[in-house]
Amino acid sequence: MVRFIYATLVGIVGAAIVHLAIVLMLPQLSENDVWQQIEAKAAQNEPIRFDRNGVELSAARTLDPMFAVMACRYDLTNGVFSITAPPTGDFWSVAVFDDLGRIVFSANDRIVASENLDLVIALPLQMRFLQQASRPEFANAVLTEANRSDGFAVLRVFRPDETYEPVVRDFIDRVECASTPL
Amino acid sequence: MIRELSTLLYGVALALVLGIGSAVWATGHYPLFGELAINGWNANPGVGADSPDPYSQAYFARSGGLPLAAAEGVAFVRDADDDGDTLNARCIYAVEGDTPGARLWTLTVLSGGEPLQPPAEGTPVALHSRSILRFRSGDFDIRIAPLPQPGNWLYAGSSGPFALGLSLYDTSIGSDTGLTDLRMPSIKNLGCS
Numbered sequence: 475m476v477r478f479i480y481a482t483l484v485g486i487v488g489a490a491i492v493h494l495a496i497v498l499m500l501p502q503l504s505e506n507d508v509w510q511q512i513e514a515k516a517a518q519n520e521p522i523r524f525d526r527n528g529v530e531l532s533a534a535r536t537l538d539p540m541f542a543v544m545a546c547r548y549d550l551t552n553g554v555f556s557i558t559a560p561p562t563g564d565f566w567s568v569a570v571f572d573d574l575g576r577i578v579f580s581a582n583d584r585i586v587a588s589e590n591l592d593l594v595i596a597l598p599l600q601m602r603f604l605q606q607a608s609r610p611e612f613a614n615a616v617l618t619e620a621n622r623s624d625g626f627a628v629l630r631v632f633r634p635d636e637t638y639e640p641v642v643r644d645f646i647d648r649v650e651c652a653s654t655p656l
Numbered sequence: 657m658i659r660e661l662s663t664l665l666y667g668v669a670l671a672l673v674l675g676i677g678s679a680v681w682a683t684g685h686y687p688l689f690g691e692l693a694i695n696g697w698n699a700n701p702g703v704g705a706d707s708p709d710p711y712s713q714a715y716f717a718r719s720g721g722l723p724l725a726a727a728e729g730v731a732f733v734r735d736a737d738d739d740g741d742t743l744n745a746r747c748i749y750a751v752e753g754d755t756p757g758a759r760l761w762t763l764t765v766l767s768g769g770e771p772l773q774p775p776a777e778g779t780p781v782a783l784h785s786r787s788i789l790r791f792r793s794g795d796f797d798i799r800i801a802p803l804p805q806p807g808n809w810l811y812a813g814s815s816g817p818f819a820l821g822l823s824l825y826d827t828s829i830g831s832d833t834g835l836t837d838l839r840m841p842s843i844k845n846l847g848c849s
Contacts (some may be wrong), residue, residue, distance in 0.1 A: 478754060483672025492675025493682070499684060504717035517825045526665050535702045536721045538823050539771045541781055543722075565825060569725035575716055577706060580725030580828050581769075584759070596812045630728065632760065632825075634784050 501574045508533045509573045512547050519555070519651040521546050527639070542633040542642045546651035550623040553655035554596040554604070556615065557627050560648050561589035562641065564594050565632040570595060573624040586616055591649075593627070595620050603656050610653070627651070670728070686733070687712040692829075694756075695840040697732040697822060704728065729758070729825035733766070735817070737843045744795065745813040747848035748805075751798040751820070751842035756789070759826035761785045763798065765812045766819040772812065779811050796841075 477636055501507070508640070511531045516522035525603040545642040548555035567582040568591060583589060592615040596604060601619050604612065629649065633642045668840045685734045689709045692699045703723040716723055724731050727772040735741055737749060755761050765772040783798065788808045790796045799805040800812050800820075812818045822840070829838065 477659075477663050478666075481667040482670065485667040486674065489674030489678065490672025493679045496676065496679035497683060497710050499848055500714035501717040506720040507715075507717040508720060508722050517764055529706065533720050533722050535770045536719075537771075538782055553694060557721075567725070567728040567825070569728055575713060576708070577704060577723075577725045580704070580727035582727055584826060585727055628722065634762075634787065 479526060499575065499642060501576075506532070507575050509571070509624075509626065512537050512545055514549050516545070518547055518549050519653055520644065521651055523646055525633075538630075540632065540634045542631045542646065543628060543629045544631075544646055544649065545626045546649075547626045548595060548624070548651070548653065550595065550600065551654075552619065553653045554594055554600050555627075555651070555653050556594045556612070557629070557649065557651050558592065558593075559591040559629065559650075562645050563589075564641075566591070566645075567630045568593060569628045569630075570620065571617060571625055571628065572620060572622040572629050574622070578620045578625065579618040581616065588614065589631070592616065595616060595625070595627070597621070597623060601656055609654075659845035661678050661804075664839060672749075672794065673746050675690075682711055682752060683714040685715070693731075695842060696736060696836050697734045697840045699730050699732040701726070701730050703728070706736070706831075710846065714742065722817070724823065729823055729828055732820055732822040732840070737845045740847065741845065742817050743799075744771070744816065744841070745801075745810070745818050746815045746849065748846040749800040750844045750846055751810075751841045752795065752844065754795050754839055755785075755841065756827060756829050756838045758785070758824035758829070761822060761824045763810065764821040764823070765800075765810060766821050767788050767813065767816070769819075772818070778794065780809055781811055783810055798841075799846075812841065 492497050509638040515529055521544050524534050538578055546557055569580040570578040572578055594612050594615040595618045598619055631642050687700055692701055702708055704726040766777045773782045788796050798808040798810055800810045802814050
């Protein structure tokens with residue numbers, strides 16, 4: 475009996491360890507997360523639209539149907555990543571995720587100083603270079619530091635109905651994602 | 657010898673079954689740590705923060721969804737009326753009141769956790785803050801019903817349970833200091849067919 479109770483206690487402690495291991499490892503091991511979906515569908519620095527009017531991604535099913543959502547995948551190993559977009563005159567927001575799905579940075583059109591989007595993502599060491607020798611092309615950009623070299627930037631634009639579609643399409647066509655070697 | 661082996665096997669089996677089972681359960685539904693509940697509406701502003709809790713991360717890694725980041729907005733969900741009964745599309749509901757300060761909000765009918773597809777072009781399965789009629793006080797009254805209604809009408813299907821998603825964009829609610837009362841709309845059941 476004592477042996478049975480002892481085995482049960484050991485089993486419960488073991489269950490807690492197994493539980494924590496699975497929960498903590500899921501972001502690394504999942505094959506269904508947004509990063510994997512975007513990596514499979516889009517090349518590096520290629521804007522991809524994935525709301526209901528764009529490429530079919532399973533991540534799109536739970537998104538707000540009143541927004542157009544697009545993303546750019548980046549890789550910082552060969553240079554800093556920059557995303558620029560023209561002003562829309564309406565609400566837009568940007569969120570930067572790393573490949574584990576953690577949010578690195580987020581902003582919307584009211585938070586940034588100008589109405590257009592001009593965002594640069596760099597690794598800590600690249601950020602040191604940028605601060606020591608500032609570059610004219612990034613003079614007005616918002617600089618963001620990421621700790622992991624892979625990730626993606628998500629851009630949401632308000633698109634409540636079909637009449638907004640031409641404006642949104644024009645906006646998405648003018649979004650530019652690029653990587654600049656330092 | 658056999659008794660020791662069976663005890664060992666029992667302990668290992670217990671650890672695996674309980675551990676895997678609880679992890680699958682805990683990561684299978686929307687994370688409730690750091691939950692913000694106002695008038696029956698629930699949100700988790702923590703999922704949009706820089707370092708979300710491990711359960712939120714695991715949930716989004718497994719479900720493949722994309723959370724709203726802190727500067728983008730906060731998404732609230734509600735699946736019961738003011739009396740605590742589950743929302744059913746056979747009934748008529750009045751969504752009354754106002755939302756906390758936000759630049760923009762959208763109200764979406766969710767079916768099985770996903771936005772409802774409109775059955776025909778132009779059927780309102782989602783509304784936004786600029787598309788609705790308001791009273792002089794700024795409050796609104798949205799009717800959820802299977803048939804068209806005067807004023808603000810939202811269609812939630814012909815029957816079956818549904819939930820409502822209210823996403824506030826560009827809102828300071830996640831970093832609220834508690835100095836002002838946060839108001840969320842109430843949902844009254846006006847009768848079922």
